[in-house]
Amino acid sequence: MKTVKLSQSSDLMPTLGLGTWQAPPEVIEPAVYKALDLGYRHIDTAFNYNNEEAIGTAVKKWLKDGKGTREDLFITTKLPHIGNRASDVKKFLKLQLERLQLDYIDLYLIHVPFGFFYNTDTLTPLIKSDGEYDLDVETDHIAIWKVMEECQKDGLIRNLGLSNFNEQQIKKIIDAAIIRPQVLQVELHAYFQQVELRKFCTDHEIVVTAYAPLGSPGAKDHFVNKYNYSPDAFPDLLGHPKVKEISKNHNKTTAQVLLRFLIQENIVVIPKSTSEARIKENSEIYDFEISKEEINELRKLDKGENGRIFNFLFWKGVERHPEYPFKLC
Ligand SMILES: NC(=O)c1ccc[n+]([C@@H]2O[C@H](COP(=O)([O-])OP(=O)(O)OC[C@H]3O[C@@H](n4cnc5c(N)ncnc54)[C@H](OP(=O)(O)O)[C@@H]3O)[C@@H](O)[C@H]2O)c1
Numbered sequence: 586m587k588t589v590k591l592s593q594s595s596d597l598m599p600t601l602g603l604g605t606w607q608a609p610p611e612v613i614e615p616a617v618y619k620a621l622d623l624g625y626r627h628i629d630t631a632f633n634y635n636n637e638e639a640i641g642t643a644v645k646k647w648l649k650d651g652k653g654t655r656e657d658l659f660i661t662t663k664l665p666h667i668g669n670r671a672s673d674v675k676k677f678l679k680l681q682l683e684r685l686q687l688d689y690i691d692l693y694l695i696h697v698p699f700g701f702f703y704n705t706d707t708l709t710p711l712i713k714s715d716g717e718y719d720l721d722v723e724t725d726h727i728a729i730w731k732v733m734e735e736c737q738k739d740g741l742i743r744n745l746g747l748s749n750f751n752e753q754q755i756k757k758i759i760d761a762a763i764i765r766p767q768v769l770q771v772e773l774h775a776y777f778q779q780v781e782l783r784k785f786c787t788d789h790e791i792v793v794t795a796y797a798p799l800g801s802p803g804a805k806d807h808f809v810n811k812y813n814y815s816p817d818a819f820p821d822l823l824g825h826p827k828v829k830e831i832s833k834n835h836n837k838t839t840a841q842v843l844l845r846f847l848i849q850e851n852i853v854v855i856p857k858s859t860s861e862a863r864i865k866e867n868s869e870i871y872d873f874e875i876s877k878e879e880i881n882e883l884r885k886l887d888k889g890e891n892g893r894i895f896n897f898l899f900w901k902g903v904e905r906h907p908e909y910p911f912k913l914c
Contacts, residue, residue: 602627604857610639669700777892
């Protein structure tokens with residue numbers, strides 16, 4: 586498995602990981618075990634995916650079966666929006682470690698820059714009678730980061746990072762941090778290439794991880810059915826004629842071309858699949874190289890901000906949070 590070295594810990598982060606959003610526990614458990622057997626060493630989950638326990642069980646079984654050691658693995662999880670306050674970081678981290686059945690997490694990300702109040706029994710966000718989320722407008726990134734630094738010192742987290750933060754928000758943390766963010770996980774695919782944010786990250790030795798690297802085809806049904814999004818907001822990246830043409834040149838699938846493109850741009854990818862065939866397909870991206878001309882063609886697919894799928898507006902009222910990170914088109 587190819588890796589990238591994280592600048593402060595010198596830990597090796599595999600450039601391919603298994604995404605697990607929308608994968609229910611009973612499905613993700615065998616999928617993670619299979620992915621590990623197929624050579625994946627990096628798994629991406631989150632409190633909000635409701636599958637940490639099943640992932641922990643798969644990892645534990647794989648280790649117990651003698652197939653590898655804990656040190657071989659790179660497990661990422663994320664502090665949820667409802668835990669986005671200094672007083673809650675340790676509570677959520679402890680719970681997540683228990684669920685994952687791990688002594689430490691390789692990479693802990695603040696999932697989103699905004700925070701919600703929550704029901705302490707169900708650990709779900711509070712929603713007001715008008716359907717709006719109950720925003721905790723006091724979200725203090727520096728205070729949260731300081732507690733995460735303590736947890737790193739205590740050996741509970743090896744690396745700290747951010748997700749869905751904008752450049753200004755990241756800069757503020759860098760300026761106050763003892764341990765700087767090592768990784769930024771953001772939406773990134775051929776339609777939304779995040780060129781400026783990537784340059785900023787390179788300048789600050791932050792590794793960029795692409796979520797939705799295939800354009801998140803599975804998000805379409807989810808957002809259209811659950812949140813009434815227009816289906817037109819989800820163009821078919823896997824079926825794009827240019828991607829198809831390049832895939833034919835290399836005798837590869839369009840998914841493999843989209844992933845390989847990002848890898849060649851020095852981006853870590855975490856495609857989600859629970860199908861054994863597609864988990865395998867998505868890992869076969871290191872045995873070919875996209876030419877410079879083809880890379881340039883793929884770069885031209887970038888729609889900038891218009892290519893964004895994940896704006897989080899499905900959390901009604903979230904754009905009024907002072908730390909809502911995106912400019913709305
Ligand atoms: N930090 C964040 O806020 C955030 C947000 C979104 C996602 N993420 C992370 O990033 C991961 C990846 O993003 P994503 O799941 O949204 O999107 P994605 O990886 O771009 O796409 C996943 C979808 O594509 C399908 N798929 C996978 N491989 C395929 C292939 N080779 N050919 C055709 N279809 C394929 C999957 O279905 P099957 O399972 O049926 O194969 C699934 O529906 C997530 O799972 C999660 O871990 C993070």
